[in-house]
Amino acid sequence: MPEPELSLRSELIDLTGMSLTALRTCADPALRRSVDNLLSEADDPWIAALRLQSAQGDSGC
Amino acid sequence: MSGGHPATHGLSRKDLDAFARGGGGRDAVLELRSAKRSKLLVTLRTLLDSAPAGAGPLGTFAAAWDLLATAEQADSVSVSEVLALPAVHSWAAQALRYLRGSVPSDAPLWFALGHLNAIAAAAAVSAGLDFRTSIPVFSGLAVLPTVGAAVVPTGERHAVAELVAAHGEVVVRHGGVEATRWLPMRRIRVEHEGRELVVWLDDLSPFRAFGDPQPAEPLSDKAVVDWTSALERAWRLLVSRHPEQAEGLTAGLTALVPGRRRGRFRDSSATSADAFGSVELALPSDAPRLAAVLIHEFSHSKLNGLFDLVALDVENREEIFYAPWRDDPRPLHGVLHGVYSFLAVTDFWQAEGVDDLAHFRFALHRVQTMGAIDTIERSGLLTEVGERFVATMRVHVQGWQHHAVPDRHRRAAEQVALDHRATWRLRHLVPDPDHVAAVVADWTAGRRWRGDLGPAPVVRPAAGLTEPRARTHLIEWALRDPESFKTLTEEAVAAEVPGATAADLCLVLGETGRAQTLYLAQIAADPVGFAGWIGLGLTVGSRCLAEFPELVRAVAAAVDAAPGELVAWFDRE
Secondary structure, three states: OOOOOOOEEEEEEOOOOOOHHHHHHOOOHHHHHHHHHHHHHHOOHHHHHHHHOOOOOOOOO | OEOOEOOEEEEOHHHHHHHHOOOOOHHHHHHHHHHHHHHHHHHHHHHHHHOOOOOEOOEOHHHHHHHHHHHHHHOHHHHHHHHOOHHHHHHHHHHHHHHHOOOOOOOOHHHHHHHHHHHHHHHHHHOOOOEEEEEEEEOOEEEEOOOEEEEOOOOOOEEEEEEEEEOOEEEEEEOOEEOOOEEEOEEEEEEEOOEEEEEEEOOOOOOOOOOOOOOOOOOOHHHHHHHHHHHHHHHHHHHHHOHHHHHHHHHHOOEEEEOOOOOOOOOOEEOOOOOOOEEEEOOOOOHHHHHHHHHHHHHHHHHHHHHHHOOOEOOOOOOOEOOOOOOOOEOHHHHHHHHHHHHHHHHHHHHOOOOHHHHHHHHHHHHHHHHHHHHHHHHOOEOHHHHHHHHHHHHHHHOOOOOOOOHHHHHHHHHHHHHHHHHHHHHHEEOOHHHHHHHHHHHHOOOOOOOOOOOOOEEOOOOOOOOOOHHHHHHHHHHHOHHHHHOOOOOOHHHHOOOOOHHHHHHHHOOHHHHHHHHHHHHHHOOOOHHHHHHHHHHHOOHHHHHOHHHHHHHHHHOOOOHHHHHHHHHOO
């Protein structure tokens, strides 16, 4: 059987096409999961350092 | 969305494989951008839910949201344009960290959260709305992302200005005084053979340079011309010789952030996982180097985009590894980033192989990238998807093996790779003390070296980085500009190349006898320093100093032996 086109599915909600007005009151569980994932990332200084870490040309990555 | 419920972002295995080969076409890159936009919106909603209810000097986060939503209703394209600016993404991620207290901030929270006022005002101005709002002033500038900045000389680092937009006129006031000077946010468009690249030249946004806000450093008109012409030259090169990379850059590169050069011999550039499609860089000296930097940094962006959608490695905060392009030990995640970026850059230099420096860089990155893939594969820290990704990279880099490189460039590259790895070992690895004692006992008793390396040495990151790549810089100089290199003298080398010694110059010039004498003198003067030991190893072609210099140095510290004699003993295995 051929592989499904989007066979690697993330937990990040696809908000394409959703207006800011709709987003303000959106209560979809998928948004809740995305917020929870985001908060666990934002609350972790180790991950913050990893994300912010400069990846620098010839000096290294 | 389908059936009324939002879907989640995903990735096809076909696109994953294309990314793993260093490519990923327009549609695949646009999918990463789309996911980044969703992540930004999730961040904004999280900030909205968590921001303090009380109004600060800039009002409430909710009021700024309302202005942004009103602008979207009037002109959704204007809002999309502002929200696509990478500095807006950097701000949102950092503001959430400030709000949650996970990183320290020297900016007050009202200022950090109030940046949404500036974003909303920029969108509302672009949408042509009539409105009035307060906007933050940072180090004398009230910046409206994508629009520009009003000069507001308050004398304070953080302040508030009033913005009034009516009938197409925008007025910014502070303390009743109207700002009269306006700095535009510039956008560069370059085109070659019908393919266009459009990027912001962001010298204004407070959050353009990742992490804490930075004061604007507005470019002069001449500097903007320089950036534009440099980008035009690099773009011609990319479109004509590296079309797949050009296609990805067209879809995903959105901002260049002018930065400062950190040294004569190192290009300076950076990316952040928070700011997809943004590259902070000092302008390199020529088109190939600028093109290589863009490919390099955009590869980091692509991998950061992938990491939002799929996990390639298992989180491990303890184990750190050798990465051939870093002077310090790195977590596996960092090694993956390096391999991925250098995979694309190595392809670039392979195709550019028209001069000495291109041959050398291709050969160097080839040997380093393949070595780092070995490290990743041995780590045991890949997910199933990660194993597929790295296996695809492995197949791709094997295609480099048969690409011919002139012998002298290949030898120079292998020497630089060996130099870096051995230097790293000497700086960061500590051999097992019991094993050192056993080897010392063998030496003292006049026995032969048994060839037993003992337990794996412990990685103990050395503090205080010095310049450990002086010999590499000398070799690159000799390749790039042999005429000026010939004028370099033993007396002047240290002043010209930080960290370089007369011994290093002799080694690069092929004066090995004198280099050996000078390195032995260096070791006598500084027995624990890394430069003398590794230089000696390169000079005499020592296997022990290439493969386990940390053990040789530890034994040397415990016995009464001439360094050359001890090295010969180890190498006599």
